[in-house]
Amino acid sequence: MLKLFPTYQNLEKEIKQSLENFSTTGDLLVAGKRNIIKLFPVNDSLTLNIKSFKKPFLLNQIVYGYFRKSKAKRSFEYATILLEKEIGTPKPIAYKETTSFLGLLDSYYVCEHIYCDLTYRELVETEYPDGENILRQFVHFTYKMHENGIEFKDHTPGNTLIKNNFDGTYNFYLVDLNRMNFHKSMDFATRMKNLSKITPKQKMVAIMSNEYAKISGFDEKSVFETMWQFTQEFQLGIIKKKNLKKKLKFWKK
Structure with a gap:
C-alpha cells in the first residue's frame, strides 16, 4: 500500500x-x-x-x-x-x-531531502562559528514546538538539521519523527526533560536555560536547575547502559 x-x-x-x-x-x-x-x-x-x-x-x-x-x-x-x-x-x-x-x-x-549546513551535533562536538547565536535560535524553535504541545521524544543532537541563511538567521528541521507525543499544553517538567538529551555540556545548558527563560517568562534559575538535573540523569543512564553492555560482553567470553 x-x-x-x-x-x-x-x-x-x-x-x-x-x-x-x-x-x-x-x-x-x-x-x-x-x-x-x-x-x-x-x-x-x-x-x-x-x-x-x-x-x-x-x-x-x-x-x-x-x-x-x-x-x-x-x-x-x-x-x-x-x-x-x-x-x-x-x-x-x-x-x-x-x-x-x-x-x-x-x-x-x-x-x-534537505541539504543542511550542519546538525545540532556539530554545536555539541565543535566550537562552531556563531555557535551561541545558533543555539539561542534553536531554543526559540524548540519553545515554539513546546507551545504547540509537541513533545519530540527523539530530540537528540543528530535529529535537528540546520540551514544557514547567511544573514545571521538559521532554519531548523526535525528528522526521525516516528516517536512523538502531542499535548493540549506542556507542563514545565515535560518541557525541560524534552531538552535533556540534546547536550551533556553544562555551558550549553546554561545558554539554553537563559534563552528559554527570556522567551517563556519562567524563572531562569528553575529552568537551569531542572534542565541540568534531567540532563545529568539522562547521561547517567547512558553510562549505566554502556557498563551493562561491557559486563555482558565479558560474561560471553
Whole structure:
C-alpha cells in the first residue's frame, strides 16, 4: 500500500520506481543497523529521501499490522502535523507498507531531502562559528514546538538539521519523527526533560536555560536547575547502559 501526499500525486510513477528498486539503486546516505536511507534525485529542485525501516520481528509484525501504526505511517502523519503548525521538517511525500496475513513486512517513508549546513551535533562536538547565536535560535524553535504541545521524544543532537541563511538567521528541521507525543499544553517538567538529551555540556545548558527563560517568562534559575538535573540523569543512564553492555560482553567470553 502506497500513500502519497496530495501535492505529490504527479510524482507517483517516480516514487513507485524508486521504492521498487530501492535495494539496487539510489545514493546511500545512511546504512544503519536498523534502518537504511537512500537518495533518489527527481529533478533539479527535488531529491527523494527514502528511509527503509528494518523488517520487524514476528511479534512486532503482528503489532504493527493490526494494533499500532507503522513507523513509516507515523513519520508521514507527524510530519504533516508539524508543517501544519509551522514547525520545520522535510516535506512528507509518501509512505509505503507491505503486509502479509501475519502483519507488517516492511515499510518506507519518503520525504524531501534537505541539504543542511550542519546538525545540532556539530554545536555539541565543535566550537562552531556563531555557535551561541545558533543555539539561542534553536531554543526559540524548540519553545515554539513546546507551545504547540509537541513533545519530540527523539530530540537528540543528530535529529535537528540546520540551514544557514547567511544573514545571521538559521532554519531548523526535525528528522526521525516516528516517536512523538502531542499535548493540549506542556507542563514545565515535560518541557525541560524534552531538552535533556540534546547536550551533556553544562555551558550549553546554561545558554539554553537563559534563552528559554527570556522567551517563556519562567524563572531562569528553575529552568537551569531542572534542565541540568534531567540532563545529568539522562547521561547517567547512558553510562549505566554502556557498563551493562561491557559486563555482558565479558560474561560471553
